[in-house]
Amino acid sequence: MSADHCPDHVERLDLCPQCQGLTVTGMTRLTGVTDVRIDGPAGSLKLNGPVVMYLGPVEPCPNRAAIEEGAARDV
Numbered sequence: 739m740s741a742d743h744c745p746d747h748v749e750r751l752d753l754c755p756q757c758q759g760l761t762v763t764g765m766t767r768l769t770g771v772t773d774v775r776i777d778g779p780a781g782s783l784k785l786n787g788p789v790v791m792y793l794g795p796v797e798p799c800p801n802r803a804a805i806e807e808g809a810a811r812d813v
Contacts, residue, residue, distance in 0.1 A: 744790045756799040765794030 750763045767790065774785045 748792055750794065754799050754801070757801040759799075759801060761797070763794045763797070765792035767792050 744767060746767050748765050748767075750765055752761050752763065753759070754761050771789045771791045772787065774789050774791060776783045
């Protein structure tokens with residue numbers, strides 16, 4: 739799919755790694771991205787040319803307080 743046909747906003751449905759509940763994250767497309775480089779422990783990945791990239795917030799688990807409270811009761 740070319741960058742011209744990608745939506746400006748997408749919703750990502752995922753599982754929360756802390757509580758295993760469903761999370762929805764709204765992400766906005768960044769325009770004008772031509773090169774991306776991601777560095778990590780396994781090496782780096784570089785993408786050249788027009789790239790479709792979305793950026794969204796990283797929200798804390800909404801159930802974190804309940805999870806921590808339950809863990810404190812179990813001790």
